Amino acid sequence: MIIAFLIAIIGIIPIVLAISVLIIYKGSELAFALFLYMLSISFWQLDIAVLYLKGVLSEELITWLFRFFRIGPTFMIPLVFYLAYVLINKHTSNIKNQSFYKFQFSIFNPKVLFYLVVWSFIVYLINMTRFGIIGVKEVKIVNADLYFYFPEYGPLQFLYLFHTSSFLILIIFTYIISRQIQNLYLKNFLGTFSYCSLLLFIFGLLNFIPGTGALFSSLGTIIFSVIIVFSFVKLNTMLTVNYNRLMERQKKLDNAGSLTASLVHEVKNTLQIINGYSKLLGESQLPSEGKRMNVMIQNASNQMEDLISNYTKLLKYKSIDFKMVDLNEIIEQSIEISEEFLQRNAVEVFFDKKYSTLKTYANHAYLKQVFVNLIKNSSEAFPKEGSIRNIMFSTDIQVDRIFINIIDTGIGIPADNWNSIFDPFTTSKTEGLGLGLPFVKNIILEHRGDIKVMDSSSKGTHIQIILPQYSFSSL
Known part of the structure; x- marks a missing residue:
């Protein structure tokens, strides 16, 4: 018993x-x-x-x-x-x-x-x-x-x-x-x-x-x-x-948000000056290469203007506007905007476009800035000499989720830092603020998605973004 x-x-x-x-x-x-x-x-x-x-x-x-x-x-x-x-x-x-x-x-x-x-x-x-x-x-x-x-x-x-x-x-x-x-x-x-x-x-x-x-x-x-x-x-x-x-990171993000809010107004005024002179240059007689550069300036300026407008709404209403977008277009536009610092760092970007359209609900400007930030980070993560300097974008669909893979051939991220790189004010750059990747993480989370380091070594880094798919995409 x-x-x-x-x-x-x-x-x-x-x-x-x-x-x-x-x-x-x-x-x-x-x-x-x-x-x-x-x-x-x-x-x-x-x-x-x-x-x-x-x-x-x-x-x-x-x-x-x-x-x-x-x-x-x-x-x-x-x-x-x-x-x-x-x-x-x-x-x-x-x-x-x-x-x-x-x-x-x-x-x-x-x-x-x-x-x-x-x-x-x-x-x-x-x-x-x-x-x-x-x-x-x-x-x-x-x-x-x-x-x-x-x-x-x-x-x-x-x-x-x-x-x-x-x-x-x-x-x-x-x-x-x-x-x-x-x-x-x-x-x-x-x-x-x-x-x-x-x-x-x-x-x-x-x-x-x-x-x-x-x-x-x-x-x-x-x-x-x-x-x-x-x-x-x-x-x-x-x-x-x-x-x-995470709570500590959120406090830092809140402080960064308050600081950034005070700068938005001044940036907006400066941006209006850039837009004004850019339009005047477009009306003047410029060589073909000058016109192409001016178009790049206008595209980057429009992206910045959209970003500031969205950020102002976020600060005021605590919400992000979503609409149906094509991820293919956003990725391609992000690569185009990033052309200047890609050329400066001698980096090539490839996009394996598996689907003719890749539909999801998202904020066009924010998501474009996410990819621009990731491309910029990757382009600065290569040794100065003697390396293959490539960044590859690829996409896949599994059930109701879209997987976006960004793979570079850079120097890699130490395994201990795979999570901390998304913390505010965490950076290995002497002049960096450590706000780029936290911004990326925050925007992806706002899109009901996730971003993580899948693998990283001396041969390169693989970052994956997961976003919900709300509409059928076309092959």
Whole structure:
């Protein structure tokens, strides 16, 4: 009776952890998947606990309870599958254009999940009959004066063994998928989760040996829960630290916004002078090269005027105007505006135009400035001599999201700085203010998108922008 109570208490640990996950990550599909997984572990422990109720309950009732609580280990298989499915669809956007991802998606999809749930239900129903479990028998643990009930398996028990063995394959897949997640803290947590689940599986296999007793899985659950709790606390702590950093960054952005607001008026007056003289130059007799340069001045001036107008509205109304735009046009115009400092730095920009139109709701001026800033940053990130100086733009569509990849062949960004480069006043340039990339990040977030460094080394940097797609694009 005492042993059964202790095992049941051990089974509560995963539930407490799972509830904590749900509270902290409210609304997260991954948190819900982890919760169901932890719940199945708790049912598994209750399944073991009833075997130590000899003398408290009848053999018939213990047999029925053992069959019933086997719902935990039986449905643990589709739950791990569901966990892997969520990881692929929600947390691995950076690999969606890779062949390995397409292979994974061909396996981990809702249809296969449905069939796996149906199969698990069939295995569970067989388990509830004498074909799966005939009954229980009293067994003595080796080198101990302790007896407990051990199940007598029926002729179709091999189906259950086959079913639970697939757990090992799914855990390995989950680990492989977790390695492809961009978020370092979530990647480490899920890696630890996979290792611990594998350990849990190994301890669970010992339960099929009558003489060892049924306590080994409880030992595995204790180890699993302790390590996972520690890993989860670490994950939560790092997320809290990052949140505080984000709040600090937002304060800096607010201060920068107040400072910039005071400069907008003066810049606007200066811009009117530039526009006026630029128009006068256009009416005068200029050589063809001079006219071309004057057009470039006018385009840059118009972009600045649109940007100031939008920024004034943002400061006044705290909102950004959106309309349907073609990303192809914005990228091409951004490259054209950037021509002067591209030539100055001897950098070539290529645009792999995969789609004839690439539609999304966006603010034309802001988004153009995002690409101009990124091109400028990349063009200044090359060594002075002896290097291939290229910047490549490419686009892709996955379901309802547009992926914009900017890859340069510059000197790269240290891995420790991949996130901090988007913080205000963080710069490696002696004369820089460190406001360009924070502006880029803020505008992309305002567009309900995301921007991140996908990879960076001495051979170059890969930055990816993700934007929602609200209209069909054309090939």
